[in-house]
Amino acid sequence: MEKEGLLKTPLYEEHVRSGGKMMPFAGWLLPVQYEAGVLAEHMAVRNKCGLFDVSHMGEILCQGKDALANLNRLLTNDYTSLADGQARYSPMCNAQGGVIDDLIVYKAGDGDYFIVVNAANKDKDFAWMCSQAQGDVAFSDRSADIAQLALQGPAAPDIISRLVAAESIPAAYYSCRFNVQMDGVPAMISRTGYTGEDGFEIYLAAGDAPRIWNRLLAVGKEYGLCPCGLGARDTLRLEAAMPLYGHEMDEEVSPLAAGLKMFVKMDKSDFIGKAALAAGTLTEKRVGLQVTGRGIVREQQDVYSGDRRVGRTTSGTYAPFLQQAVAMARVQADAVTVGDRLTVDVRGRRVAVEVVKLPFYKR
Amino acid sequence: MNFPEELWYTKSHEWIRMQEDGSAQIGLTDYAQHELGDLVFVNLPAVGDVLAAGKTFADVESVKAVSDVFSPVTARVAAVHEELADAPADINNAPYEAWLVRVENITAHEELLNAADYEAYTKTCAAE
Numbered sequence: 001m002e003k004e005g006l007l008k009t010p011l012y013e014e015h016v017r018s019g020g021k022m023m024p025f026a027g028w029l030l031p032v033q034y035e036a037g038v039l040a041e042h043m044a045v046r047n048k049c050g051l052f053d054v055s056h057m058g059e060i061l062c063q064g065k066d067a068l069a070n071l072n073r074l075l076t077n078d079y080t081s082l083a084d085g086q087a088r089y090s091p092m093c094n095a096q097g098g099v100i101d102d103l104i105v106y107k108a109g110d111g112d113y114f115i116v117v118n119a120a121n122k123d124k125d126f127a128w129m130c131s132q133a134q135g136d137v138a139f140s141d142r143s144a145d146i147a148q149l150a151l152q153g154p155a156a157p158d159i160i161s162r163l164v165a166a167e168s169i170p171a172a173y174y175s176c177r178f179n180v181q182m183d184g185v186p187a188m189i190s191r192t193g194y195t196g197e198d199g200f201e202i203y204l205a206a207g208d209a210p211r212i213w214n215r216l217l218a219v220g221k222e223y224g225l226c227p228c229g230l231g232a233r234d235t236l237r238l239e240a241a242m243p244l245y246g247h248e249m250d251e252e253v254s255p256l257a258a259g260l261k262m263f264v265k266m267d268k269s270d271f272i273g274k275a276a277l278a279a280g281t282l283t284e285k286r287v288g289l290q291v292t293g294r295g296i297v298r299e300q301q302d303v304y305s306g307d308r309r310v311g312r313t314t315s316g317t318y319a320p321f322l323q324q325a326v327a328m329a330r331v332q333a334d335a336v337t338v339g340d341r342l343t344v345d346v347r348g349r350r351v352a353v354e355v356v357k358l359p360f361y362k363r
Numbered sequence: 364m365n366f367p368e369e370l371w372y373t374k375s376h377e378w379i380r381m382q383e384d385g386s387a388q389i390g391l392t393d394y395a396q397h398e399l400g401d402l403v404f405v406n407l408p409a410v411g412d413v414l415a416a417g418k419t420f421a422d423v424e425s426v427k428a429v430s431d432v433f434s435p436v437t438a439r440v441a442a443v444h445e446e447l448a449d450a451p452a453d454i455n456n457a458p459y460e461a462w463l464v465r466v467e468n469i470t471a472h473e474e475l476l477n478a479a480d481y482e483a484y485t486k487t488c489a490a491e
Binding site: 021032033037038039040231234235294295296298317318320325347 | 400401403404406424425426427429448
């Protein structure tokens, strides 16, 4: 394993001490699983609660009188109606309508926004935002100072209430609370997540992370809280049919072909990529596949309708809660419908799949 | 970590149990199942297939990845452990009982290590 130049989150020592199996991801050393294993960690999140270190993600501030105008120009979604303490997801496109990244914007106040981006794209995103800035706005990359934990599962509200006053806990899905006290340290808490369960994403000063990580595990123990790694993070998000940058979309793929149409507001006055999206014809779409034959379908495998190649898988795995293999694919829009029986080329062998509605799992 | 004395081992982490009638069972070691993590799928050959020493004859899948299984011997498949198809986790839970195939007519073999040498070898793998 290549260890040179890999970054460590503030929680690296905690992971090693807890028996985390460390692996490189997006330039960071993170646990893919702990001793419990991916299946047990996945089920803990669905049934009780799991705790993830996601400190590798990037945090960028967007501040100034023209912050809103800049966000509406950079992003496909419309942020005009975003209220203080509210969060909203959006793809960010280039001029050709391809996706640079997908991200979530949190509003602290007028002219004051907090943006969370994918770890792998953080530097690219920050450089792009700065280069496209117009008027009275400043972007600042705060990633190095901020740690992020994700507390996900039905027991998450009970667990967080042990460390945070009730009135400081965000109640509605996609709401957030800035500057609350979490066991004596300042935090931003949002009611968001990447698992398909109820839960919270917690933003802390990097130096406070180890203590809060250990406190959460201690108070969460009686509720069945366990630490979870990247392996479970991927199986959970795929079961919930949540897209992953680099798989369901990338710079060559439009958000419309990635199934993100509801986050693209074509009636906004303008945004980067709008002209390209308006001019293009949509020939591809995202579908869900449930494996009915023998085998596990993975990413980047060809999808066939009879002998005709109709697309390619973008993600695939064994789904622990559903106890079957599932995949998402980008296919020719007019060639595939829910209910169709197709096959996927899995390392030279055709495996039978059925096209199903997304998401595979809903809480 | 478990290294039963009566078995022989390969550097690719398979074990082989020689039987009195000249046939042998082949499976994955405790070290292998621990490295692979939770197994969710196993793809086995068919009875009658001929395996070649050092070549892959099966694959196992964990949640994250596929791994090839290599045959320690050149031999013919006499029996396949069908029940594993429905319970791949048996390989994790009882690796030395979860034989993948039983083979006969063994005509050649890869470099085989005894339990002590294999255990020493796994320690060098972990150090990488």
